[in-house]
Amino acid sequence: xxxxxxxVKEDTAQTVHTPDDEAKLSExxxxxxxxxxxxxxxxxEVTAGDDVGLDVKMREGDIDTVEFSRDRGFDITVYRGNxxxxxxxxxxxEESIQEAVNAALAIAEHTEEDSFSGLADPDMLAVNFPxxxxxxxxxxxxxHLKDAAQTAESTALEFDEKIYRSDGARASxxxxxxxxxxxxxxxxxxxxxxxxxxxxxxxxSSNGMQRAAWFTMARxxxxxxxxxxxxxxxxxxxxxxxxxxxxxTGEYPVLxxxxxxxxxxxxxxxxxxxxxxxxxxxYLLDSLEKQVTSTEVSLKEYPFIPGAMGSRAYDSxxxxxxxxxxxxxxxAKNYLLSSYSGRKLGMQSTxxxxxxxxxxxxxxxxxLTDVLKQMDRGLVVTSLMGQGVNIxxxxxxxGASGYWVENGEYAHAVDxxxxxxxxxxxxxxxxxxxxxxxxxxxxxxxxxxxxxxTVAAL
Amino acid sequence: xxxxxxxxxxxxxxxxxxxxxGQLETMMSRMMSREIDRGELFFQCRRNESWSLEQGIVxxxxxxxxxxxxxxxxxxxxxxxxxxxxIQLDVLEQTxxxxxSIARVGSSKSTNVPVKRQLPEFYQGIDPIVSVSKDDxxxxxxxxxxxxxxxxxxxxxxxxxxxxxxESTYIYSSDGTDHGDVRPLVRFGVSVVVEQNGRRENGxxxxxxxxxxxxxxxxxxxxxxxxxxxxxALTNLEAVDAPAGPMPVVLGPGWPGVLLxxxxxxxxxxxxxxxxxxxxxxxxxxxVASPLCTIVDDATIPNRRGSLTIDDEGTPGQRTVLIExxxxxxxxxxxxxxxxxxxxxxxxxxRESYAHQPLPRMTxxxxxxxxxxxxxxVKSVDRGVYAKTFGGGQVDITSGQFVxxxxxxxxxENGKITVPVKGATLIGNGPEIMTRVSMVGNDLELDLGVGxxxxxxxxxxxxxxxxxxxxxxxxxxxxxx
Numbered sequence: 001x002x003x004x005x006x007x008v009k010e011d012t013a014q015t016v017h018t019p020d021d022e023a024k025l026s027e028x029x030x031x032x033x034x035x036x037x038x039x040x041x042x043x044x045e046v047t048a049g050d051d052v053g054l055d056v057k058m059r060e061g062d063i064d065t066v067e068f069s070r071d072r073g074f075d076i077t078v079y080r081g082n083x084x085x086x087x088x089x090x091x092x093x094e095e096s097i098q099e100a101v102n103a104a105l106a107i108a109e110h111t112e113e114d115s116f117s118g119l120a121d122p123d124m125l126a127v128n129f130p131x132x133x134x135x136x137x138x139x140x141x142x143x144h145l146k147d148a149a150q151t152a153e154s155t156a157l158e159f160d161e162k163i164y165r166s167d168g169a170r171a172s173x174x175x176x177x178x179x180x181x182x183x184x185x186x187x188x189x190x191x192x193x194x195x196x197x198x199x200x201x202x203x204x205s206s207n208g209m210q211r212a213a214w215f216t217m218a219r220x221x222x223x224x225x226x227x228x229x230x231x232x233x234x235x236x237x238x239x240x241x242x243x244x245x246x247x248x249t250g251e252y253p254v255l256x257x258x259x260x261x262x263x264x265x266x267x268x269x270x271x272x273x274x275x276x277x278x279x280x281x282x283y284l285l286d287s288l289e290k291q292v293t294s295t296e297v298s299l300k301e302y303p304f305i306p307g308a309m310g311s312r313a314y315d316s317x318x319x320x321x322x323x324x325x326x327x328x329x330x331x332a333k334n335y336l337l338s339s340y341s342g343r344k345l346g347m348q349s350t351x352x353x354x355x356x357x358x359x360x361x362x363x364x365x366x367x368l369t370d371v372l373k374q375m376d377r378g379l380v381v382t383s384l385m386g387q388g389v390n391i392x393x394x395x396x397x398x399g400a401s402g403y404w405v406e407n408g409e410y411a412h413a414v415d416x417x418x419x420x421x422x423x424x425x426x427x428x429x430x431x432x433x434x435x436x437x438x439x440x441x442x443x444x445x446x447x448x449x450x451x452x453x454t455v456a457a458l
Numbered sequence: 459x460x461x462x463x464x465x466x467x468x469x470x471x472x473x474x475x476x477x478x479x480g481q482l483e484t485m486m487s488r489m490m491s492r493e494i495d496r497g498e499l500f501f502q503c504r505r506n507e508s509w510s511l512e513q514g515i516v517x518x519x520x521x522x523x524x525x526x527x528x529x530x531x532x533x534x535x536x537x538x539x540x541x542x543x544x545i546q547l548d549v550l551e552q553t554x555x556x557x558x559s560i561a562r563v564g565s566s567k568s569t570n571v572p573v574k575r576q577l578p579e580f581y582q583g584i585d586p587i588v589s590v591s592k593d594d595x596x597x598x599x600x601x602x603x604x605x606x607x608x609x610x611x612x613x614x615x616x617x618x619x620x621x622x623x624x625e626s627t628y629i630y631s632s633d634g635t636d637h638g639d640v641r642p643l644v645r646f647g648v649s650v651v652v653e654q655n656g657r658r659e660n661g662x663x664x665x666x667x668x669x670x671x672x673x674x675x676x677x678x679x680x681x682x683x684x685x686x687x688x689x690x691a692l693t694n695l696e697a698v699d700a701p702a703g704p705m706p707v708v709l710g711p712g713w714p715g716v717l718l719x720x721x722x723x724x725x726x727x728x729x730x731x732x733x734x735x736x737x738x739x740x741x742x743x744x745x746v747a748s749p750l751c752t753i754v755d756d757a758t759i760p761n762r763r764g765s766l767t768i769d770d771e772g773t774p775g776q777r778t779v780l781i782e783x784x785x786x787x788x789x790x791x792x793x794x795x796x797x798x799x800x801x802x803x804x805x806x807x808x809r810e811s812y813a814h815q816p817l818p819r820m821t822x823x824x825x826x827x828x829x830x831x832x833x834x835x836v837k838s839v840d841r842g843v844y845a846k847t848f849g850g851g852q853v854d855i856t857s858g859q860f861v862x863x864x865x866x867x868x869x870x871e872n873g874k875i876t877v878p879v880k881g882a883t884l885i886g887n888g889p890e891i892m893t894r895v896s897m898v899g900n901d902l903e904l905d906l907g908v909g910x911x912x913x914x915x916x917x918x919x920x921x922x923x924x925x926x927x928x929x930x931x932x933x934x935x936x937x938x939x
Contacts, residue, residue, distance in 0.1 A: 059535075059733075062535070062536070064537070065537045065538075065539060066538050067539045067540070067815070068539070068540035068541075068553075068556040068557075069813065070540075070541065070543065072543050084518055084519075085521075086518065086520035086521070087523075088520065088521075089523040090523070090524045090525060090526060091524075091543065091544070092543070092544075096523070100521075104520075104521065106521075107519045107521060107592070109592075110596050111518065111519050112515045112516045112517065112596070117517065142559070165734065165735070202735055202856055208737070208857060208858075209737070209857060211735070211854060211856035241857075249702055249939050278513075279615050279651070280614065280658065281615065281651050281658070385853075385854070385859070385860075385861040385883075385885070386850070386851060386852050386861035386862065386863050386883045386885075387849045387851075387852075387863050388861075388881065388882065388935070390660075392651065392659070393659060393660075393880070393881075395880050397863070397937075398861070398883055398935070399852070399860075399885040399935070401857075401859065415857060415859055416859055416885055416887060417933070418861075418882070418883050418885050418933060418934075418935025419935070420700075420702065420882065420883075420935050420936060421937060422937075454702050454935075454936070454939050456702035456704075456936070456939070457703070457933060458886075
């Protein structure tokens with residue numbers, strides 16, 4: 001065993017991964033690349049990871065679970081000319097490295113020639129590695145996590161007598177080290193950290209129970225919402241869902257609350273991704289330079305924000321990321337491409353083989369109260385359920401709950417609804433944007449108002 | 459289960475790290491202290507091979523191995539859990555000690571003497587990865603691609619995938635559990651895109667189970683998945699906008715049983731009921747569904763995707779009656795929740811892998827057949843929807859609200875199935891919807907073996923099933939208000 005096995009000791013407050021671990025993991029990757037080369041691979045790429053985490057869940061004032069996690073492993077892709085094989089393993093013993101490489105090579109003898117396959121184009125690989133300040137790891141300390149979770153939970157439980165019970169509050173910290181290398185000579189490793197806090201509570205009235213949760217995540221604890229804030233938000237949301245009243249089926253303006261607006265933005269990013277484009281299975285086929293959203297909005301990536309959750313200098317193929325518009329004033333400007341999907345479309349990789357980086361929804365924003373005033377009468381969706389999004393046809397139909405707005409103000413809770421429309425219409429009918437932007441997530445958006453959707457109710 | 463399967467799984471896993479029975483016992487007695495009720499060591503090795511074809515080329519395939527240990531110490535309602543991706547004695551020691559950290563170390567408690575039992579097995583301990591050669595897998599994918607394209611000129615894209623999984627597990631617990639299992643699992647899938655006058659639609663089909671891959675070559679199984687995917691896609695080319703609002707819905711047999719999985723299944727898992735957070739909490743013995751409904755969870759059906767000879771805590775797989783003639787009979791339990799509720803585990807303790815803690819989970823969940831002729835059921839509806847295929851579903855077990863999304867559905871007009879409608883989400887409240895089941899068909903079918911159920915971030919393979927059934931009123935989420 002020569003990888004960076006890190007001892008998880010109880011109650012130790014120390015930096016889990018050091019720069020030395022980056023060097024060790026890089027060395028591990030280059031050794032696997034050597035094994036692949038001597039095994040007959042004409043090209044190869046390897047990603048190796050080493051993650052350590054601690055997670056404490058409190059429920060009703062007492063510890064529910066303490067979980068220590070340690071994940072290591074690597075993933076290798078080999079090429080024999082234009083034929084590709086892949087293997088991954090969580091087993092990093094010397095003999096298992098050989099076993100995984102052999103498995104990938106054996107597969108590459110049977111897959112078929114694909115002239116679009118291969119590593120990234122050498123001139124696309126990242127050469128600058130700015131310090132993105134992604135490693136701000138908190139101590140792996142059970143007591144700290146326990147206190148945070150307990151405070152969040154007790155704040156929620158004491159918030160109002162309608163809070164019936166807690167389904168648990170959870171605090172976590174993780175320390176991650178990842179290395180990527182390929183046979184073009186690219187080799188780099190970096191560390192990152194995450195801290196998070198989550199509370200899940202249940203409110204009860206004579207009309208039944210409702211559950212709500214609040215979640216906060218950042219590179220370190222000091223950037224998180226406070227435990228008191230998390231508990232209060234979870235409790236407020238659960239109470240706001242109590243005693244739902246019926247509304248008639250019809251066409252209404254629908255506001256996607258900030259927590260569900262992130263998901264809404266993900267659908268258009270999927271539709272603009274390389275694979276559905278070359279498989280011709282997206283409703284936004286051949287849409288570059290065409291209008292795909294309201295002209296009031298732009299979607300732009302900022303990969304280099306220090307400490308941000310979506311920051312990275314290169315994607316999973318080593319291709320340099322860049323600051324760029326995906327959608328500018330409603331016009332599609334860039335697809336999200338890997339090397340492979342780029343070649344399939346006769347284009348170059350956009351450095352998005354592993355998705356978007358700090359995708360920011362840019363529009364004129366208003367305080368949420370003003371957005372509700374503009375809506376006047378309609379539905380605010382705070383949670384969505386089910387899979388009813390078809391990127392190929394652009395049909396959208398999902399389960400929803402939230403609250404009803406009359407005269408620009410909260411009227412009552414609603415649930416057991418569906419919201420449906422064409423995705424194309426939804427994006428073009430985005431008419432107002434809340435200033436409640438969450439900047440600690442990879443999709444940075446506030447609440448979004450859509451002027452018209454079909455709402456079905458019992 | 460034959461001793462050979464259980465033992466060979468155990469031997470395979472322990473020899474990897476050169477760990478002896480004596481060392482396991484020592485480890486366990488160290489993990490146990492005054493405050494620890496139960497200690498558990500879970501060893502697992504899972505190997506997976508998958509091949510996929512896209513745009514006429516078998517362009518990618520992968521092999522993965524995941525091997526490791528999960529150690530858990532339970533004290534009352536508390537769990538300490540740690541895992542490691544290396545089956546080695548020193549790692550095992552470190553992992554066990556981390557798990558034990560939920561309780562202060564006290565005087566040691568002797569562990570129970572392991573008791574060996576003969577158990578029935580519900581699948582064979584084979585390795586499906588080697589059941590068909592790599593070459594033959596590539597040939598099969600290419601053949602099905604060409605076959606699907608030959609069915610209709612409107613077929614523009616075909617994706618085909620084949621997946622084989624081999625899992626060995628071994629569970630050693632202070633309650634005397636000392637069992638291993640070898641679980642095969644395979645899955646085959648076809649997905650197509652068709653195009654007509656610029657309109658594009660997709661169709662999907664697939665299946666699998668706990669057996670080898672030879673089934674694909676029998677009775678045109680693989681070809682039939684291609685036929686089904688193409689038929690579904692061509693049907694959707696004609697689909698009109700779906701209606702919006704409450705109406706009667708007839709659900710076809712088989713996979714639409716995802717209704718039961720969401721509307722009642724999750725709500726009957728032991729953890730939610732112990733904590734009192736399910737809409738079904740404290741309702742055993744009450745009428746919670748129409749008297750036409752009898753729903754079971756059954757891990758004992760041979761070779762099904764959700765079947766388990768033993769669960770991931772070593773409890774034998776069983777058949778549990780959840781709802782009988784509309785009356786709530788029981789919950790699905792793992793050991794932790796069963797003990798806290800004063801009942802026995804029902805063999806529903808499942809985990810995605812060694813890196814996850816067991817939770818009460820479903821296996822194969824379905825409604826038993828009723829007496830109605832499926833045609834009569836459709837005939838009884840004036841205006842409504844007939845839903846034949848679903849993508850999947852989701853439930854909020856606290857409010858009881860659940861959804862499931864139709865991917866192939868039709869209008870029913872004057873007792874007849876007429877035009878296809880676009881996919882739409884159906885939404886309802888579990889206990890309410892189950893009381894509105896007014897007709898149950900005599901045509902029980904189980905699904906073809908593709909389901910993955912997610913809970914607390916853990917995915918496990920499951921099965922569902924049901925006969926044709928009619929719900930008097932449920933909200934359909936189309937765009938035509």
